[in-house]
Structures are given as C-alpha cells and as structure tokens.
Amino acid sequence: MNKEITYLDAVNSFEKYLLVEKGYSELTVKEYKHDLKLLYKYLRNEFDYDKNFAVKKIEKFEIAEFLGDIILKQDNSPATRNRKLFAIRTFFKYLVNYEYLIKNPAQSIESSKTEIRAEPIYMKLKDAQKYIKAIKKNDGLNVLRDTAIAKLFLYAGLRVSELVSLNLTDIDYEDLSIKFYGKGNKERYVPLHEDVISTIKNYFKERSEINIKNEDARNALFLSRHGKRINVRTVQILVKKYAKLAGVKNASKITPHKLRHTFASILYKKTQDLKVLQDLLGHANISTTQIYTHTDTEQKKNAIDDFPDL
Numbered sequence: 001m002n003k004e005i006t007y008l009d010a011v012n013s014f015e016k017y018l019l020v021e022k023g024y025s026e027l028t029v030k031e032y033k034h035d036l037k038l039l040y041k042y043l044r045n046e047f048d049y050d051k052n053f054a055v056k057k058i059e060k061f062e063i064a065e066f067l068g069d070i071i072l073k074q075d076n077s078p079a080t081r082n083r084k085l086f087a088i089r090t091f092f093k094y095l096v097n098y099e100y101l102i103k104n105p106a107q108s109i110e111s112s113k114t115e116i117r118a119e120p121i122y123m124k125l126k127d128a129q130k131y132i133k134a135i136k137k138n139d140g141l142n143v144l145r146d147t148a149i150a151k152l153f154l155y156a157g158l159r160v161s162e163l164v165s166l167n168l169t170d171i172d173y174e175d176l177s178i179k180f181y182g183k184g185n186k187e188r189y190v191p192l193h194e195d196v197i198s199t200i201k202n203y204f205k206e207r208s209e210i211n212i213k214n215e216d217a218r219n220a221l222f223l224s225r226h227g228k229r230i231n232v233r234t235v236q237i238l239v240k241k242y243a244k245l246a247g248v249k250n251a252s253k254i255t256p257h258k259l260r261h262t263f264a265s266i267l268y269k270k271t272q273d274l275k276v277l278q279d280l281l282g283h284a285n286i287s288t289t290q291i292y293t294h295t296d297t298e299q300k301k302n303a304i305d306d307f308p309d310l
Contacts, residue, residue: 005100007043010055011036013098014091035087042066046257048161055095060105061236063088065257067109068121082111122261127248128154134246144203145222145230146238148196153239153259155193157267160232160256162188166221173197 005013015033018024024032043049046069047062067081085106092104123131132154135147152158162180170180177191200221212218213227220229235256243254 003100005055005095006052007040007055007058008052010095010100011040011091014094017094031083032087032091035084036091038084039063039066039088042069046159048159056101058105060109061255061257063106064109065255085109085111121250121253122258122265123248123254125266127246128262128266130246131242131248135242138242138245141225142206142238144199144206146242148199148203149222149230149235149238150242150259151193151196151199153256154263155196156190157260157263158190159260160235163256164222164230164232164235167219168221169219170221171197171200 011033014036015029018029018032019026043053043058043062043066044051046065049057067085089104089106089109092101092106095101096104132147132150135143135150138146140146149163152163156178166178166180170178171192172179176194176197177189179187179189181187207223210223210225211227212223217223217228222230224230224234239256239259240252240254243251248254
C-alpha cells in the first residue's frame, strides 16, 4: 500500500533526494523545483485543488493539460516543454520508487518532436453545436443530464471540480445564475444563458427517476445512475465519448478543460473583453486568462484578406 503524502511535502522530499542522493547542483534542483511549483499553481488555479492536496490525486490528463497550456501562456518552445515534462516524470518516478505512488502518471506522456508551435486544442462554434447535437441524438439513459453538463461547460466555462460539486440550491432561476464557492473558498457568481436553465429543468424529470443513495446525492445537482453525486472521472469519460460521436477535430483530446477552453475562446472572440473573461473563469491572475486570447487560422486569413492594397 502506498504512503500518503501531500504534493508540497513530496516536492520538499524530492529536493533533498536530488541534492543528497543524486548529487545534483543547486541550480539544477532549483529548475526542477520551479517546474513543479508551476504545476502546483496550475492545478490549484485550473482544477480547483486544495492547498494541501495529496500527490496521488494528480492524473495524466491534468499534467498533459498543464504542458499544453504552459506553452500558450509563456510562449515556451517544445524543447522547454520537454524539459518540464522530464522534471515532472523524474519527480513521479521518485515517488513510485519510494512507494508514495503505485504508478507514474507522466510516464506515457509523449515528448514534443517538432519546433512548430501547435494551435491550442478547443472547439470552434460549429463543432460545439455538433457536439450538443451528438448528445441529443444519443439514446442513452443520461441524455438529458449529459446535455445539461455539456451546456454548463460550453455556456459557463466551469471547472470540472466545480461542476460535480454543484448543488440544487446553487441555481437561481429568477436571476438566471449560479452561485457557489470555488477555488480558495471564494464565492463565484456566474450568469447562465436561458438555454442552460431550460436544459437543467428538462433534466429534473430524468433525475427524479434515480434512486438516491445518500444525503449528499440528495443535494447534488448531477447524479450517476447509481444514485450518487456524479464524479470527475465519469464526466471526463462522457465528455470524450460525445466528442468522438460528434466527429469533431482532435476528439480524443477533448476533455472538460477543453470545453472550458472552448467557452473562453468563443466568448473572447465575441467580446474582446479580457476582464469579463477573467471574472467568469474565476482566475485570480489575468495572466492565466491570456492563454485564451490566441488567434485561430480563420482570423489570421481574414486579417490578411483585409490588408489594404499596396
């Protein structure tokens, strides 16, 4: 059985290991620690992790999201991304060897093999519409629930941790909004599109047919078919399933975080207002929000087409 340890304690233990047992220079160790601190901040900000979260909570897809977003945010080259990946892999390998973890979540993440900077992965508006249609066409038992979940991601940009934590009482049907406590126990207020409200109301008939197992589930907005509050893993699986059914580009890489990215990209393209986007996403630092201000291929082509004749 693996030993329990928090992420920050694991980083401190890893630092001592590199200095004492491996004999690494202080400069090298400082670089490793810097990369691991960036990952810590990312998990806290983007995935709503607690301050003292257990290191075993981290999954492969979260590390992959970090490595992709860090390139966009800091304009890192693939070589720099690979260095960060190596530092993270080494960190988790150490934790496996010392029985803090059973497996290394970063082991199967591939290194970047090209110096060409990739476009960020998200869905365009047409793909987002195809995505919703694919859910509605599905004959599954949870079609109304899954439609409501998808629309909350695409219309409101919630973190997956925020979505699974939503309670029935968090929704204000008169104000068309949700209020809940997010990262840092800070109250979040997010306006909701009428389409989202209507979709949630439609879901209640489906929800009423579920045999609720405990008090937490009784309060929860979204339930599994087993009568418990829906969990993060279930949401991750259903998000990817519908991306494949819809046939959207990069379907295998669509995650709840990519749906959040889709919301942010569509909203910024429409409003060009970074401050509004920051508030809606719940970012403490606007520099985090700036990764969503990328330009897509269509915008670049339109800019060239609009260039005056010389």
